[in-house]
Amino acid sequence: xxxxxxxxxxxxxxxxxxxxxxxxxxxxxxxxxxxxxxxxxxxxxxxxxxxxxxxxxxxxxxxxxxxxxxxxxxxxxxxxxxxxxxxxxxxxxxxxxxxxxxxxxxxxxxxxxxxxxxxxxxxxxxxxxxxxxxxxxxxxxxxxxxxxxxxxxxxxxxxxxxxxxxxxxxxxxxxxxxxxxxxxxxxxxxxxxxxxxxxxxxxxxxxxxxxxxxxxxxxxxxxxxxxxxxxxxxxxxxxxxxxxxxxxxxxxxxxxxxxxxxxxxxxxxxxxxxxxxxxxxxxx
Amino acid sequence: xxxxxxxxxxxxxxxxxxxxxxxxxxxxxxxxxxxxxxxxxxxxxxxxxxxxxxxxxxxxxxxxxxxxxxxxxxxxxxxxxxxxxxxxxxxxxxxxxxxxxxxxxxxxxxxxxxxxxxxxxxxxxxxxxxxxxxxxxxxxxxxxxxxxxxxxxxxxxxxxxxxxxxxxxxxxxxxxxxxxxxxxxxxxxxxxxxxxxxxxxxxxxxxxxxxxxxxxxxxxxxxxxxxxxxxxxxxxxxxxxxxxxxxxxxxxxxxxxxxxxxxxxxxxxxxxxxxxxxxxxxxx
Numbered sequence: 029x030x031x032x033x034x035x036x037x038x039x040x041x042x043x044x045x046x047x048x049x050x051x052x053x054x055x056x057x058x059x060x061x062x063x064x065x066x067x068x069x070x071x072x073x074x075x076x077x078x079x080x081x082x083x084x085x086x087x088x089x090x091x092x093x094x095x096x097x098x099x100x101x102x103x104x105x106x107x108x109x110x111x112x113x114x115x116x117x118x119x120x121x122x123x124x125x126x127x128x129x130x131x132x133x134x135x136x137x138x139x140x141x142x143x144x145x146x147x148x149x150x151x152x153x154x155x156x157x158x159x160x161x162x163x164x165x166x167x168x169x170x171x172x173x174x175x176x177x178x179x180x181x182x183x184x185x186x187x188x189x190x191x192x193x194x195x196x197x198x199x200x201x202x203x204x205x206x207x208x209x210x211x212x213x214x215x216x217x218x219x220x221x222x223x224x225x226x227x228x229x230x231x232x233x234x235x236x237x238x239x240x241x242x243x244x245x246x247x248x249x250x251x252x253x254x255x256x257x258x259x260x261x262x263x264x265x266x267x268x269x270x271x272x273x274x275x276x277x278x279x280x281x282x283x284x285x286x287x288x289x290x291x292x293x294x295x296x297x298x299x300x301x302x303x304x305x306x307x308x309x310x311x312x
Numbered sequence: 313x314x315x316x317x318x319x320x321x322x323x324x325x326x327x328x329x330x331x332x333x334x335x336x337x338x339x340x341x342x343x344x345x346x347x348x349x350x351x352x353x354x355x356x357x358x359x360x361x362x363x364x365x366x367x368x369x370x371x372x373x374x375x376x377x378x379x380x381x382x383x384x385x386x387x388x389x390x391x392x393x394x395x396x397x398x399x400x401x402x403x404x405x406x407x408x409x410x411x412x413x414x415x416x417x418x419x420x421x422x423x424x425x426x427x428x429x430x431x432x433x434x435x436x437x438x439x440x441x442x443x444x445x446x447x448x449x450x451x452x453x454x455x456x457x458x459x460x461x462x463x464x465x466x467x468x469x470x471x472x473x474x475x476x477x478x479x480x481x482x483x484x485x486x487x488x489x490x491x492x493x494x495x496x497x498x499x500x501x502x503x504x505x506x507x508x509x510x511x512x513x514x515x516x517x518x519x520x521x522x523x524x525x526x527x528x529x530x531x532x533x534x535x536x537x538x539x540x541x542x543x544x545x546x547x548x549x550x551x552x553x554x555x556x557x558x559x560x561x562x563x564x565x566x567x568x569x570x571x572x573x574x575x576x577x578x579x580x581x582x583x584x585x586x587x588x589x590x591x592x593x594x595x596x
Contacts (some may be wrong), residue, residue, distance in 0.1 A: 158438030216500040221472040
Protein backbone atom coordinates (compact mmCIF):
# COMPACT_ATOMS: atom_id res chain seq x y z
CA UNK A 29 0.00 0.00 0.00
CA UNK A 30 1.38 3.42 -0.90
CA UNK A 31 2.27 5.68 1.99
CA UNK A 32 -0.48 8.29 2.19
CA UNK A 33 1.95 10.89 3.46
CA UNK A 34 3.88 10.86 0.20
CA UNK A 35 2.66 13.33 -2.40
CA UNK A 36 2.51 11.51 -5.70
CA UNK A 37 3.88 14.09 -8.12
CA UNK A 38 3.64 11.72 -11.06
CA UNK A 39 -0.06 11.11 -10.43
CA UNK A 40 -0.74 14.85 -10.23
CA UNK A 41 1.26 15.41 -13.40
CA UNK A 42 -0.75 12.67 -15.12
CA UNK A 43 -4.00 14.27 -13.99
CA UNK A 44 -2.92 17.70 -15.29
CA UNK A 45 -1.76 16.13 -18.53
CA UNK A 46 -5.11 14.40 -18.95
CA UNK A 47 -6.90 17.72 -18.35
CA UNK A 48 -4.71 19.36 -20.98
CA UNK A 49 -5.22 16.47 -23.39
CA UNK A 50 -9.00 16.61 -23.22
CA UNK A 51 -8.98 20.43 -23.19
CA UNK A 52 -6.75 20.43 -26.26
CA UNK A 53 -9.00 17.96 -28.04
CA UNK A 54 -12.03 20.13 -27.37
CA UNK A 55 -10.20 23.33 -28.33
CA UNK A 56 -9.03 21.82 -31.60
CA UNK A 57 -12.52 20.57 -32.48
CA UNK A 58 -14.00 24.01 -31.78
CA UNK A 59 -11.34 26.12 -33.49
CA UNK A 60 -9.47 23.87 -35.88
CA UNK A 61 -6.29 25.03 -34.14
CA UNK A 62 -3.70 22.79 -32.51
CA UNK A 63 -1.94 24.48 -29.54
CA UNK A 64 1.76 24.80 -30.33
CA UNK A 65 4.89 25.01 -28.16
CA UNK A 66 8.28 26.03 -29.52
CA UNK A 67 11.38 25.16 -27.54
CA UNK A 68 14.63 27.00 -28.12
CA UNK A 69 17.96 25.46 -27.23
CA UNK A 70 21.24 27.30 -27.67
CA UNK A 71 24.23 24.99 -27.66
CA UNK A 72 24.27 21.32 -26.93
CA UNK A 73 24.20 20.84 -23.16
CA UNK A 74 23.25 17.26 -22.43
CA UNK A 75 20.96 17.94 -19.47
CA UNK A 76 19.17 20.66 -21.44
CA UNK A 77 18.70 18.26 -24.37
CA UNK A 78 17.16 15.73 -22.01
CA UNK A 79 14.74 18.26 -20.50
CA UNK A 80 13.66 19.33 -23.96
CA UNK A 81 13.09 15.73 -24.98
CA UNK A 82 10.91 15.17 -21.89
CA UNK A 83 8.89 18.27 -22.71
CA UNK A 84 8.36 17.24 -26.32
CA UNK A 85 7.26 13.76 -25.27
CA UNK A 86 4.75 15.26 -22.85
CA UNK A 87 3.43 17.51 -25.65
CA UNK A 88 2.97 14.46 -27.88
CA UNK A 89 0.96 12.68 -25.20
CA UNK A 90 -1.29 15.73 -24.73
CA UNK A 91 -1.88 16.40 -28.44
CA UNK A 92 0.16 19.61 -28.43
CA UNK A 93 2.24 20.50 -31.48
CA UNK A 94 5.88 20.89 -30.42
CA UNK A 95 8.72 22.39 -32.43
CA UNK A 96 12.38 22.13 -31.56
CA UNK A 97 14.55 25.08 -32.54
CA UNK A 98 18.27 24.85 -31.98
CA UNK A 99 21.00 27.42 -32.35
CA UNK A 100 24.74 26.76 -32.19
CA UNK A 101 26.56 27.52 -28.93
CA UNK A 102 28.35 30.55 -30.38
CA UNK A 103 25.16 32.27 -31.56
CA UNK A 104 24.88 35.99 -30.94
CA UNK A 105 22.18 37.70 -28.91
CA UNK A 106 20.87 39.15 -32.18
CA UNK A 107 20.48 35.71 -33.69
CA UNK A 108 18.57 34.54 -30.62
CA UNK A 109 16.39 37.66 -30.71
CA UNK A 110 15.63 37.09 -34.38
CA UNK A 111 14.58 33.48 -33.74
CA UNK A 112 12.37 34.45 -30.79
CA UNK A 113 10.75 37.23 -32.81
CA UNK A 114 10.01 34.81 -35.63
CA UNK A 115 8.31 32.51 -33.14
CA UNK A 116 6.45 35.45 -31.57
CA UNK A 117 4.96 36.11 -35.03
CA UNK A 118 4.10 32.50 -35.88
CA UNK A 119 0.35 31.85 -35.77
CA UNK A 120 0.74 28.14 -35.00
CA UNK A 121 3.00 28.77 -31.97
CA UNK A 122 1.24 29.82 -28.77
CA UNK A 123 3.98 29.24 -26.26
CA UNK A 124 7.75 29.70 -26.37
CA UNK A 125 10.29 28.18 -24.03
CA UNK A 126 13.93 29.22 -24.10
CA UNK A 127 15.81 26.47 -22.29
CA UNK A 128 18.03 27.85 -19.53
CA UNK A 129 20.87 28.22 -18.80
CA UNK A 130 21.98 30.01 -21.96
CA UNK A 131 25.68 30.06 -22.85
CA UNK A 132 27.42 32.61 -20.63
CA UNK A 133 27.99 35.18 -23.40
CA UNK A 134 24.22 35.58 -23.87
CA UNK A 135 21.90 37.76 -21.79
CA UNK A 136 19.12 35.59 -20.32
CA UNK A 137 17.12 38.55 -19.08
CA UNK A 138 17.09 40.14 -22.54
CA UNK A 139 15.99 36.81 -24.03
CA UNK A 140 13.14 36.50 -21.51
CA UNK A 141 12.00 40.05 -22.31
CA UNK A 142 12.01 39.28 -26.05
CA UNK A 143 9.40 36.53 -25.70
CA UNK A 144 5.89 37.92 -26.29
CA UNK A 145 4.31 38.03 -22.79
CA UNK A 146 1.25 36.11 -24.00
CA UNK A 147 3.48 33.29 -25.32
CA UNK A 148 5.65 33.12 -22.21
CA UNK A 149 5.71 29.38 -21.41
CA UNK A 150 7.88 29.72 -18.30
CA UNK A 151 6.28 32.92 -16.94
CA UNK A 152 9.69 34.60 -16.62
CA UNK A 153 8.85 37.76 -18.60
CA UNK A 154 8.89 40.72 -16.17
CA UNK A 155 5.34 41.72 -17.07
CA UNK A 156 4.14 38.25 -16.04
CA UNK A 157 6.35 38.31 -12.92
CA UNK A 158 4.87 41.72 -12.07
CA UNK A 159 1.28 40.57 -12.53
CA UNK A 160 2.11 37.66 -10.25
CA UNK A 161 3.51 39.99 -7.59
CA UNK A 162 0.37 42.14 -7.62
CA UNK A 163 -1.92 39.12 -7.41
CA UNK A 164 -2.99 38.88 -11.07
CA UNK A 165 -1.54 35.45 -11.78
CA UNK A 166 -1.60 34.53 -15.46
CA UNK A 167 1.52 32.85 -16.83
CA UNK A 168 3.64 32.20 -13.75
CA UNK A 169 6.80 30.12 -13.24
CA UNK A 170 5.97 26.43 -13.62
CA UNK A 171 7.57 24.97 -10.49
CA UNK A 172 5.77 27.25 -7.99
CA UNK A 173 2.54 26.75 -9.92
CA UNK A 174 2.96 22.99 -9.72
CA UNK A 175 3.52 23.24 -5.97
CA UNK A 176 0.35 25.29 -5.50
CA UNK A 177 -1.56 22.77 -7.59
CA UNK A 178 -0.26 19.93 -5.41
CA UNK A 179 -1.44 21.83 -2.32
CA UNK A 180 -4.88 22.06 -3.89
CA UNK A 181 -4.91 18.38 -4.81
CA UNK A 182 -4.02 17.35 -1.25
CA UNK A 183 -6.30 19.96 0.41
CA UNK A 184 -3.41 21.74 2.10
CA UNK A 185 -4.78 24.84 3.81
CA UNK A 186 -2.69 27.90 2.93
CA UNK A 187 -4.46 30.94 4.39
CA UNK A 188 -3.10 31.87 7.82
CA UNK A 189 -0.49 29.11 7.78
CA UNK A 190 3.20 29.70 8.41
CA UNK A 191 5.00 28.99 5.16
CA UNK A 192 8.78 28.93 5.01
CA UNK A 193 10.65 28.91 1.72
CA UNK A 194 14.36 28.16 1.57
CA UNK A 195 15.98 29.70 -1.47
CA UNK A 196 15.26 33.12 -2.97
CA UNK A 197 15.77 32.46 -6.66
CA UNK A 198 13.78 34.11 -9.45
CA UNK A 199 12.64 30.71 -10.66
CA UNK A 200 11.22 29.25 -7.42
CA UNK A 201 11.67 31.17 -4.15
CA UNK A 202 10.57 34.69 -5.01
CA UNK A 203 7.62 33.80 -7.28
CA UNK A 204 6.43 31.13 -4.84
CA UNK A 205 6.59 33.65 -1.98
CA UNK A 206 4.35 35.97 -4.00
CA UNK A 207 1.90 33.15 -4.78
CA UNK A 208 1.66 32.13 -1.12
CA UNK A 209 1.20 35.75 -0.04
CA UNK A 210 -1.55 36.11 -2.64
CA UNK A 211 -3.23 33.19 -0.84
CA UNK A 212 -2.74 34.79 2.58
CA UNK A 213 -0.09 32.54 4.06
CA UNK A 214 2.40 34.17 6.41
CA UNK A 215 5.55 33.76 4.34
CA UNK A 216 9.20 33.68 5.36
CA UNK A 217 11.96 33.40 2.79
CA UNK A 218 15.30 32.05 4.02
CA UNK A 219 18.52 31.50 2.06
CA UNK A 220 22.26 31.20 2.27
CA UNK A 221 22.50 34.43 4.31
CA UNK A 222 19.96 33.32 6.93
CA UNK A 223 21.75 32.95 10.23
CA UNK A 224 19.43 30.61 12.11
CA UNK A 225 17.61 28.49 9.56
CA UNK A 226 16.31 26.03 12.13
CA UNK A 227 14.44 28.73 14.01
CA UNK A 228 12.43 29.32 10.84
CA UNK A 229 11.99 25.73 9.69
CA UNK A 230 10.76 24.48 13.07
CA UNK A 231 7.87 26.96 12.88
CA UNK A 232 6.80 26.02 9.35
CA UNK A 233 3.38 24.49 8.76
CA UNK A 234 4.42 24.41 5.12
CA UNK A 235 8.10 24.11 4.23
CA UNK A 236 9.46 24.42 0.70
CA UNK A 237 13.14 23.83 0.15
CA UNK A 238 14.81 24.79 -3.12
CA UNK A 239 18.53 24.92 -2.45
CA UNK A 240 20.16 21.92 -4.10
CA UNK A 241 22.00 21.14 -0.84
CA UNK A 242 21.58 17.40 -0.31
CA UNK A 243 19.85 16.48 2.97
CA UNK A 244 19.99 20.04 4.34
CA UNK A 245 16.71 19.49 6.21
CA UNK A 246 16.95 17.01 9.08
CA UNK A 247 14.20 15.64 11.30
CA UNK A 248 14.98 17.99 14.19
CA UNK A 249 14.51 21.00 11.90
CA UNK A 250 10.86 20.44 11.12
CA UNK A 251 7.60 20.91 12.96
CA UNK A 252 5.47 17.87 13.80
CA UNK A 253 2.81 17.54 11.11
CA UNK A 254 4.48 19.83 8.57
CA UNK A 255 3.79 19.69 4.84
CA UNK A 256 7.05 19.56 2.92
CA UNK A 257 7.88 20.27 -0.71
CA UNK A 258 11.37 19.32 -1.79
CA UNK A 259 12.48 21.13 -4.94
CA UNK A 260 16.16 20.23 -4.60
CA UNK A 261 17.89 17.68 -6.78
CA UNK A 262 21.39 16.48 -6.03
CA UNK A 263 23.29 13.23 -5.77
CA UNK A 264 24.73 11.29 -2.84
CA UNK A 265 26.84 8.28 -3.85
CA UNK A 266 25.25 8.29 -7.29
CA UNK A 267 21.72 8.30 -5.88
CA UNK A 268 19.36 11.19 -6.69
CA UNK A 269 18.24 12.90 -3.47
CA UNK A 270 16.53 16.11 -2.46
CA UNK A 271 17.15 18.88 0.08
CA UNK A 272 15.28 16.89 2.70
CA UNK A 273 16.52 13.83 4.58
CA UNK A 274 13.40 12.02 3.44
CA UNK A 275 13.57 8.79 5.45
CA UNK A 276 14.40 10.63 8.65
CA UNK A 277 11.64 13.25 8.43
CA UNK A 278 8.90 10.96 7.09
CA UNK A 279 7.58 9.89 10.52
CA UNK A 280 7.14 13.54 11.54
CA UNK A 281 5.46 15.06 8.47
CA UNK A 282 1.85 15.03 7.43
CA UNK A 283 2.75 15.29 3.72
CA UNK A 284 5.98 15.29 1.74
CA UNK A 285 7.13 15.18 -1.86
CA UNK A 286 9.72 12.53 -2.71
CA UNK A 287 12.76 13.13 -4.92
CA UNK A 288 12.48 11.98 -7.65
CA UNK A 289 8.76 11.74 -8.46
CA UNK A 290 7.61 14.82 -6.56
CA UNK A 291 7.86 18.38 -7.80
CA UNK A 292 9.75 17.57 -11.03
CA UNK A 293 7.01 15.82 -13.03
CA UNK A 294 4.42 18.46 -12.08
CA UNK A 295 6.58 21.24 -13.51
CA UNK A 296 6.49 19.80 -17.02
CA UNK A 297 2.73 19.28 -16.95
CA UNK A 298 2.24 22.96 -16.03
CA UNK A 299 4.11 23.83 -19.21
CA UNK A 300 1.48 21.96 -21.22
CA UNK A 301 -1.25 23.77 -19.31
CA UNK A 302 0.34 27.12 -20.16
CA UNK A 303 0.48 26.22 -23.84
CA UNK A 304 -3.22 25.38 -23.97
CA UNK A 305 -4.15 28.48 -21.91
CA UNK A 306 -2.12 30.71 -24.22
CA UNK A 307 -3.68 29.16 -27.32
CA UNK A 308 -7.13 29.82 -25.85
CA UNK A 309 -6.29 33.40 -24.89
CA UNK A 310 -4.68 34.24 -28.22
CA UNK A 311 -7.64 32.83 -30.17
CA UNK A 312 -10.41 34.27 -28.04
CA UNK B 313 19.29 67.82 21.35
CA UNK B 314 17.44 65.58 18.90
CA UNK B 315 17.07 61.94 19.87
CA UNK B 316 19.58 60.02 17.77
CA UNK B 317 17.33 56.98 17.69
CA UNK B 318 14.69 58.87 15.70
CA UNK B 319 15.06 58.65 11.94
CA UNK B 320 14.56 62.13 10.55
CA UNK B 321 12.47 61.47 7.45
CA UNK B 322 12.18 65.17 6.66
CA UNK B 323 15.98 65.58 6.65
CA UNK B 324 16.39 62.57 4.33
CA UNK B 325 13.67 63.93 2.08
CA UNK B 326 15.41 67.29 2.00
CA UNK B 327 18.71 65.63 1.12
CA UNK B 328 17.10 63.66 -1.74
CA UNK B 329 15.32 66.79 -2.93
CA UNK B 330 18.61 68.67 -2.96
CA UNK B 331 20.24 65.86 -4.97
CA UNK B 332 17.37 66.01 -7.44
CA UNK B 333 17.51 69.81 -7.58
CA UNK B 334 21.21 69.91 -8.41
CA UNK B 335 20.90 66.90 -10.76
CA UNK B 336 18.02 68.61 -12.54
CA UNK B 337 19.97 71.83 -12.87
CA UNK B 338 22.91 69.98 -14.41
CA UNK B 339 20.66 67.90 -16.68
CA UNK B 340 18.88 71.02 -17.94
CA UNK B 341 22.15 72.83 -18.64
CA UNK B 342 23.46 69.82 -20.58
CA UNK B 343 20.32 69.01 -22.56
CA UNK B 344 18.13 72.11 -22.53
CA UNK B 345 15.37 69.85 -21.20
CA UNK B 346 13.41 70.36 -17.97
CA UNK B 347 12.26 67.06 -16.38
CA UNK B 348 8.47 66.99 -16.33
CA UNK B 349 5.94 65.23 -14.09
CA UNK B 350 2.25 64.98 -14.96
CA UNK B 351 -0.22 64.16 -12.21
CA UNK B 352 -3.66 62.81 -13.04
CA UNK B 353 -6.55 63.18 -10.64
CA UNK B 354 -9.98 61.73 -11.36
CA UNK B 355 -12.70 63.26 -9.22
CA UNK B 356 -12.29 65.70 -6.40
CA UNK B 357 -11.29 63.75 -3.29
CA UNK B 358 -9.93 66.18 -0.74
CA UNK B 359 -7.05 64.02 0.52
CA UNK B 360 -5.97 63.25 -3.05
CA UNK B 361 -6.05 66.99 -3.87
CA UNK B 362 -3.79 67.62 -0.89
CA UNK B 363 -1.29 64.90 -1.88
CA UNK B 364 -1.13 66.30 -5.41
CA UNK B 365 -0.56 69.80 -4.06
CA UNK B 366 2.34 68.53 -1.91
CA UNK B 367 3.85 66.76 -4.91
CA UNK B 368 3.60 69.85 -7.10
CA UNK B 369 5.19 72.03 -4.42
CA UNK B 370 8.08 69.56 -4.13
CA UNK B 371 8.53 69.66 -7.92
CA UNK B 372 8.67 73.46 -7.81
CA UNK B 373 11.39 73.35 -5.17
CA UNK B 374 13.45 70.88 -7.24
CA UNK B 375 13.11 72.70 -10.56
CA UNK B 376 10.89 70.01 -12.07
CA UNK B 377 8.09 71.03 -14.42
CA UNK B 378 4.78 69.74 -13.02
CA UNK B 379 1.44 69.58 -14.79
CA UNK B 380 -1.88 68.92 -13.10
CA UNK B 381 -4.46 67.03 -15.18
CA UNK B 382 -7.92 66.56 -13.74
CA UNK B 383 -10.85 64.56 -14.99
CA UNK B 384 -14.40 64.65 -13.60
CA UNK B 385 -15.45 61.88 -11.20
CA UNK B 386 -17.77 60.26 -13.75
CA UNK B 387 -15.08 59.93 -16.45
CA UNK B 388 -14.97 56.66 -18.35
CA UNK B 389 -12.01 54.29 -18.51
CA UNK B 390 -11.61 55.30 -22.17
CA UNK B 391 -11.32 58.95 -21.25
CA UNK B 392 -8.66 58.12 -18.67
CA UNK B 393 -6.81 55.92 -21.17
CA UNK B 394 -6.89 58.71 -23.75
CA UNK B 395 -5.43 61.21 -21.28
CA UNK B 396 -2.67 58.82 -20.17
CA UNK B 397 -1.80 58.02 -23.79
CA UNK B 398 -1.57 61.73 -24.58
CA UNK B 399 0.86 62.13 -21.67
CA UNK B 400 2.80 59.01 -22.76
CA UNK B 401 3.37 60.78 -26.10
CA UNK B 402 4.29 64.20 -24.71
CA UNK B 403 8.00 64.94 -25.08
CA UNK B 404 8.09 67.34 -22.13
CA UNK B 405 6.57 64.80 -19.72
CA UNK B 406 8.94 62.13 -18.38
CA UNK B 407 6.93 60.80 -15.50
CA UNK B 408 3.21 60.21 -15.00
CA UNK B 409 1.44 59.72 -11.70
CA UNK B 410 -2.20 58.65 -11.55
CA UNK B 411 -3.39 59.52 -8.05
CA UNK B 412 -5.02 56.56 -6.32
CA UNK B 413 -7.61 55.57 -5.35
CA UNK B 414 -9.57 56.03 -8.57
CA UNK B 415 -13.38 56.22 -8.42
CA UNK B 416 -14.75 52.71 -7.93
CA UNK B 417 -16.16 52.38 -11.46
CA UNK B 418 -12.66 52.66 -12.92
CA UNK B 419 -10.09 49.87 -13.24
CA UNK B 420 -6.88 50.89 -11.45
CA UNK B 421 -4.89 47.99 -12.81
CA UNK B 422 -5.78 48.87 -16.40
CA UNK B 423 -4.80 52.50 -15.72
CA UNK B 424 -1.41 51.43 -14.30
CA UNK B 425 -0.80 49.23 -17.37
CA UNK B 426 -1.62 52.15 -19.69
CA UNK B 427 1.22 54.30 -18.34
CA UNK B 428 4.37 53.89 -20.44
CA UNK B 429 6.72 51.78 -18.26
CA UNK B 430 9.55 54.28 -18.69
CA UNK B 431 7.31 57.11 -17.41
CA UNK B 432 5.94 55.14 -14.47
CA UNK B 433 6.37 57.56 -11.54
CA UNK B 434 4.96 55.19 -8.92
CA UNK B 435 6.57 52.01 -10.25
CA UNK B 436 3.21 50.19 -10.26
CA UNK B 437 3.31 49.01 -13.89
CA UNK B 438 3.60 45.19 -13.90
CA UNK B 439 6.74 45.27 -16.01
CA UNK B 440 8.43 47.45 -13.36
CA UNK B 441 7.01 45.29 -10.56
CA UNK B 442 8.36 42.22 -12.36
CA UNK B 443 11.82 43.71 -12.83
CA UNK B 444 11.79 44.51 -9.13
CA UNK B 445 10.88 40.92 -8.24
CA UNK B 446 13.72 39.52 -10.32
CA UNK B 447 16.24 41.95 -8.84
CA UNK B 448 16.44 44.49 -11.68
CA UNK B 449 15.15 47.46 -9.76
CA UNK B 450 14.44 50.48 -11.96
CA UNK B 451 11.23 52.37 -11.21
CA UNK B 452 9.95 50.80 -8.01
CA UNK B 453 7.17 51.85 -5.63
CA UNK B 454 8.17 55.05 -3.82
CA UNK B 455 7.47 54.11 -0.20
CA UNK B 456 9.63 50.95 -0.15
CA UNK B 457 12.35 52.81 -2.04
CA UNK B 458 12.27 55.59 0.54
CA UNK B 459 12.61 53.02 3.33
CA UNK B 460 15.62 51.40 1.67
CA UNK B 461 17.18 54.82 1.22
CA UNK B 462 16.66 55.58 4.91
CA UNK B 463 18.38 52.29 5.79
CA UNK B 464 21.33 53.37 3.65
CA UNK B 465 21.43 56.83 5.25
CA UNK B 466 21.48 55.34 8.75
CA UNK B 467 23.87 52.48 7.87
CA UNK B 468 21.34 49.78 8.71
CA UNK B 469 22.81 46.42 7.76
CA UNK B 470 20.32 44.39 5.69
CA UNK B 471 22.13 41.25 4.50
CA UNK B 472 21.54 38.31 6.80
CA UNK B 473 19.22 40.27 9.09
CA UNK B 474 15.75 39.10 10.06
CA UNK B 475 13.31 41.53 8.47
CA UNK B 476 9.62 41.35 9.27
CA UNK B 477 7.04 43.25 7.24
CA UNK B 478 3.48 43.61 8.48
CA UNK B 479 1.05 44.15 5.61
CA UNK B 480 1.12 42.44 2.20
CA UNK B 481 -0.18 45.22 -0.04
CA UNK B 482 0.97 45.81 -3.61
CA UNK B 483 2.06 49.32 -2.67
CA UNK B 484 4.31 48.57 0.32
CA UNK B 485 4.49 45.02 1.69
CA UNK B 486 5.07 42.89 -1.40
CA UNK B 487 7.48 45.22 -3.24
CA UNK B 488 9.42 45.91 -0.03
CA UNK B 489 9.71 42.16 0.60
CA UNK B 490 11.23 41.78 -2.87
CA UNK B 491 13.66 44.67 -2.28
CA UNK B 492 14.83 43.23 1.04
CA UNK B 493 15.24 39.76 -0.50
CA UNK B 494 17.26 41.32 -3.31
CA UNK B 495 19.55 42.63 -0.54
CA UNK B 496 19.73 39.21 1.15
CA UNK B 497 17.68 39.85 4.27
CA UNK B 498 15.71 36.91 5.61
CA UNK B 499 12.21 38.25 5.04
CA UNK B 500 8.91 37.38 6.70
CA UNK B 501 5.65 38.96 5.59
CA UNK B 502 2.81 38.99 8.13
CA UNK B 503 -0.71 40.37 7.74
CA UNK B 504 -4.28 40.15 8.97
CA UNK B 505 -4.30 36.35 8.54
CA UNK B 506 -1.13 35.80 10.60
CA UNK B 507 -2.06 33.88 13.71
CA UNK B 508 0.81 34.77 16.04
CA UNK B 509 2.15 38.15 15.01
CA UNK B 510 4.20 38.59 18.16
CA UNK B 511 6.23 35.47 17.47
CA UNK B 512 7.41 37.13 14.26
CA UNK B 513 7.86 40.68 15.51
CA UNK B 514 9.95 39.67 18.54
CA UNK B 515 12.49 38.09 16.18
CA UNK B 516 12.79 41.11 13.87
CA UNK B 517 16.09 42.94 13.58
CA UNK B 518 14.23 45.18 11.13
CA UNK B 519 10.48 45.66 11.51
CA UNK B 520 8.33 47.48 8.98
CA UNK B 521 4.66 47.97 9.80
CA UNK B 522 2.20 49.11 7.12
CA UNK B 523 -1.26 48.29 8.41
CA UNK B 524 -2.98 51.50 9.41
CA UNK B 525 -3.93 49.94 12.75
CA UNK B 526 -3.11 52.58 15.38
CA UNK B 527 -0.61 51.39 17.99
CA UNK B 528 -0.70 47.78 16.85
CA UNK B 529 2.96 47.32 17.85
CA UNK B 530 3.60 47.46 21.60
CA UNK B 531 6.89 47.41 23.48
CA UNK B 532 6.62 43.71 24.37
CA UNK B 533 6.30 42.81 20.70
CA UNK B 534 9.71 44.02 19.60
CA UNK B 535 13.26 42.82 19.93
CA UNK B 536 15.76 44.84 21.93
CA UNK B 537 17.74 46.98 19.52
CA UNK B 538 15.35 46.62 16.58
CA UNK B 539 15.16 49.10 13.71
CA UNK B 540 11.55 50.10 13.09
CA UNK B 541 9.85 51.72 10.11
CA UNK B 542 6.30 52.84 10.70
CA UNK B 543 4.33 53.29 7.48
CA UNK B 544 0.92 53.48 9.15
CA UNK B 545 -1.06 56.67 9.50
CA UNK B 546 -4.17 56.84 11.63
CA UNK B 547 -5.70 59.07 14.28
CA UNK B 548 -6.25 58.65 18.00
CA UNK B 549 -8.31 61.45 19.57
CA UNK B 550 -7.58 63.70 16.61
CA UNK B 551 -3.82 63.13 16.84
CA UNK B 552 -1.95 61.56 13.91
CA UNK B 553 -0.26 58.34 15.01
CA UNK B 554 1.39 55.33 13.39
CA UNK B 555 1.16 51.55 13.72
CA UNK B 556 3.73 51.65 16.49
CA UNK B 557 3.23 52.77 20.08
CA UNK B 558 6.13 55.16 19.62
CA UNK B 559 6.69 56.42 23.18
CA UNK B 560 6.49 52.91 24.61
CA UNK B 561 8.91 51.25 22.19
CA UNK B 562 11.44 54.11 21.97
CA UNK B 563 13.60 52.92 24.91
CA UNK B 564 13.95 49.47 23.31
CA UNK B 565 14.75 50.33 19.67
CA UNK B 566 18.02 51.30 18.07
CA UNK B 567 16.26 53.33 15.33
CA UNK B 568 12.67 54.26 14.59
CA UNK B 569 10.71 56.48 12.22
CA UNK B 570 8.22 58.86 13.82
CA UNK B 571 4.71 59.50 12.49
CA UNK B 572 4.42 62.10 11.10
CA UNK B 573 7.85 63.10 9.79
CA UNK B 574 9.19 59.63 9.03
CA UNK B 575 8.35 57.59 5.96
CA UNK B 576 5.82 60.04 4.49
CA UNK B 577 8.14 62.87 3.43
CA UNK B 578 10.67 60.44 1.91
CA UNK B 579 8.02 58.98 -0.38
CA UNK B 580 7.39 62.28 -2.14
CA UNK B 581 11.10 62.97 -2.65
CA UNK B 582 11.51 59.57 -4.35
CA UNK B 583 8.86 60.68 -6.83
CA UNK B 584 11.10 63.61 -7.79
CA UNK B 585 14.05 61.26 -8.11
CA UNK B 586 12.04 59.02 -10.45
CA UNK B 587 11.12 61.99 -12.63
CA UNK B 588 14.74 63.03 -13.05
CA UNK B 589 15.87 59.41 -13.64
CA UNK B 590 13.19 58.91 -16.29
CA UNK B 591 14.10 62.18 -18.02
CA UNK B 592 17.73 61.04 -18.11
CA UNK B 593 16.88 57.57 -19.42
CA UNK B 594 14.45 58.86 -22.07
CA UNK B 595 16.98 61.42 -23.35
CA UNK B 596 20.04 59.19 -23.27
